[in-house]
Structure formats: C-alpha cells, structure tokens
Amino acid sequence: MDTSVTSAKAHIESLTGHSFTNNALLREALDAAGFSKRYGNKPLAHVGDSVLNTAIARDWWATPNGGKSGDKLRQTITNNKNLANVGRATGLVDHIFVHPGQRYKVEVDDRVVADSVEAVLGAIYIDSGDDLNTVKAAIAGFGLTAANAIAT
Numbered sequence: 001m002d003t004s005v006t007s008a009k010a011h012i013e014s015l016t017g018h019s020f021t022n023n024a025l026l027r028e029a030l031d032a033a034g035f036s037k038r039y040g041n042k043p044l045a046h047v048g049d050s051v052l053n054t055a056i057a058r059d060w061w062a063t064p065n066g067g068k069s070g071d072k073l074r075q076t077i078t079n080n081k082n083l084a085n086v087g088r089a090t091g092l093v094d095h096i097f098v099h100p101g102q103r104y105k106v107e108v109d110d111r112v113v114a115d116s117v118e119a120v121l122g123a124i125y126i127d128s129g130d131d132l133n134t135v136k137a138a139i140a141g142f143g144l145t146a147a148n149a150i151a152t
Contacts, residue, residue, distance in 0.1 A: 005030075008095035015090055016138035018124045031125035032098045032112045041119035048122030052078055052144070055136050077144050083114035086142050092116060118144065 005027050012026065013019050020026045025044075033040035056077055060070040076082070087093050093108050096116045121135055121142075128134035137147075 004095070004097075011091060011095060013017075013122060015092075016120070016124060016141040018128060018134055018138055020123075020127050022127050025123045025127050026120075029119040030097050030116060031117065032096055032108075036047055039052050041115060044119035044122035044126075045115040046118075046122070047125060048118035048120065049078070050122075051125045051132065052118065052121055052139065055132060055139055058132070059136075080114040081112060083117045083144075084110035086144060087113035087117045090142055092120065117144075 008030055009023065009026055016148060029041050029044050031040045033042050053074055056074050057070060060073055093113050093116075096108055096112065098108055098112065102110075102124065121138060124138045125131070125135045
C-alpha cells in the first residue's frame, strides 16, 4: 500500500472508528471519477448515498426528530453542499485522488468531495459485511447530524 493510501487509511479509520480489512475498497472510495477508472468512486458513492439515507430514515422512524419531517431531515443532512463541507471540515478532501487536470484548480469541486464522503460510507458498509450500525458510527464520526447540517 502506498504512503498516500496509508495516510488516508489512518485518517479515515480514526475519524469513523472503522478499521478497513479491504484496502482496495478504501482506495476505490477515494478515487474521484476519471482518476484511474472511468467511473471512479461513483458506484461506491451510490451505495453510500443509499445507506446514509437508510440510516437517517431508520433513526427518524425510531425517534421523530422533534416533529421535523423525515424528508426535510434527510435533505438537510445529505445535500451536496453539506456533504462537501463535511468532507472539507474533516480533512477527507486532502485524501481524494483527483484527475491530474484537477490538481491545478484552487480546490477540489464540491461534487467530488460530496461523492467521496458517500463513497467512503459505501466502502465502510461493504467492508463491514453490510453492518448498518458500523455505518451509523461512521456517520456520527463525520458529524453528519441534523444539528451540524446546512439547510438546503
């Protein structure tokens, strides 16, 4: 495993509380579309988006958040601007492998950062054997809560 992946692994495991057994899965999660594969981390981002929505819906069902609409709660947490802000605030952005042409930009595009947050959650879900509780701990580690979210 190269040093950039080793550094990313240590950072993400510390942040989320999940220890990866499949390093290739983590590497894929950090691979922005177009870096090494055509779709990059997009497939994992779809998994992460789904599991994030499932976790939010499950918690909302169990404890309606002060009467707040489940859809509004989900939208507040999962909007791309919020996910990008979380990816920047937690330092995940520093570990994303972007296409060489994007390295010359001042900062990584919000959509790339948002997709990477979702892809890491998807990778954790798969690596943990589809354990929703492990993903919920990672969601908390990222600070993806209604209290921390930016409204759309």
